[in-house]
Amino acid sequence: MAVYKTRRSAESYGQAVGILLLDAKAPFIPGDVANASSYSYPVIYKTVEGLSTAVCLNGAPEFNVKMAEAAKELEAAGVRGISSDCGFMLQFQDAVREAVKVPVALSSLLQIPFIAKTLEPSRPIGVITADSTNLTPDFLTRGGIDVPNPIIIRGMQDEPEFKTAVLQEKGTLDSDLITEETVRIARDMVKKHPTMGAILLECSMLPPYAKAVQDAIDLPVYDFVSMIDYLESGLHQQAYRGQY
C-alpha cells in the first residue's frame, strides 16, 4: 500500500476509535474514557455541545439528531468505530447506528448480554452507575438489554466526592476518596448478593477504580474502557509475530 488518498474531512490520521463526549468539565484522570492515555492506541474526541451530564442522564431524545451529526463527522474524519463517554448514551445507540456505516458502541451497558452469557443465569450482575435513579430496568429494556440474570443496580449519586466532583463538576476530583466510595458500594453489593457473578461499571469516570474494586471483591469487573478496547481489537486486527 504505497499510494494514500487524502480524506478531506480529516485533520489528522491514525485514530481507530472516535469518542463522543458529554458537554462536561471535570478532571478526566488516567483510566477515564476521556483521558487519551487510558488507551494503547490513539483515539479522537468530539464534544456534543449542550449535552450536559444532567440532560443525558434524564433522557434527551431531542439530541438524537445532534448525536448522529457528530458521529458522522467522526466517521468522515476516518474513525473505524464510535463510542462515547457516558453509559446513558445507550438511548442514542439506535439513532447513531442508523447514521453511520462503522460499528457503534456508545454505552458500557452493551456489555451486559455478553457478561450474562458467561455466567449461570441465576447469578446476579452488579451495575455501579453514576445515577441509579435514572438507570432503571425499563431504561435497559428500552435499550435492548434483556438478560435472564438478575441485574442489581447501585448508584454513586449520594457519595459526597463522586457527587460533587462528577455530577456537580466542582472542578477538582480526589481519586482516593472515589476509590473508597466505589469499593464500599461494590463490597456491599457482594455482601447482599453473595452469588454475584460479575460487576459492570457503567460510568466512564469509574474505570480508574476497576482494579481496586476487583482486588476488593475478587470478581470479574468490566468497565467502559474494556468495551472500547474490545471494539478497537475488531477494528484493527493484529499481525502475530509469535513463535512456533
Place this chain on the structure above:
Amino acid sequence: MPVYKARPKAEAYGYCIGILLLDYRGAFVPGDVGNATTYGYPVLYKTVPGATSARVFAADPELETDVIKAAQELEAQGAKGISSDCGFFMNFQSAVAKSVNIPVAMSSLLQLPFVAQFIGKKRSIGVITADSRALGNRVLELTGLKSETNLVVRGMQDEPNFDKMIAKEGDHLDTDKIEAETVAVAKRMVKENPDMGAIVLECSMLPPYSKAVQEATGLPVFDFINMIDYLQRGTHAKSYDGRYY
C-alpha cells in the same frame, strides 16, 4: 498483599485464562488459539480427552462430563476465566457455566450478539466457520442472538487446503495457502452481501488470517482471540499509569 496462600491443585501460578482444547493434533501457528505466543499474558491449556471435532460439532452429550471435569480442573489450578479452541464448544457453554464459579466464554460465536448491537439489524454480519453444515440455527440460538439479526454463514469445508491441513489434521500447515482461501471466502461473501457490516471468524485456527481478511474487505473482524482478550480484560482489571495533562 504480602501473604500468599498455596492452591493445592496448582502446578504453577499466574495463568490468567484456562483454555480447553479439542483432542486434535494439527499445527497451531502464531495467532491460533492453541499457540501460547498469541497472547500478551499466560494461558493454561487442557485437552479434553475424546473431544474430537466431530463429537464437539455434533454436541455429543456423552462428552459433557469430561468437558465439565476439565473446566473444573482449570478453575482449581487458578484460571480466572475459561475459554476453548473451538467455536462449536458453544454446545457445552451452559453446562460449563453452571459447573464453575468463574466466567466462561467457550465459543467465539458468543460475540455475535455483542457485534450485532454494534451493527444493527439493517446490515448483515458474516460468519466464516470451519464447517457451515454444523453451524445451524440450534447452535446460533444458544448464543442468544436475536432472530432479527441478518446473518450470512460461509464454511471452509470445501476449501482444499483447509480440508487437508486443518479439518483432516494434516502433518503440516501452509499459512499462505490457508490465508488465500480465507480471504477468497471473505471477499466472495462481501461481494454477494455488499451491505455487510462486520465479519466474525468462528474457527480458532483462523485468527492468524484476520488481518488479511480485514485488509481485503475493509470491515471490522472479530475472532476468537478478540474474545479471549476481552475475557482477560474483565478478569484482570487494569491499573492505569497514564498522564494528566
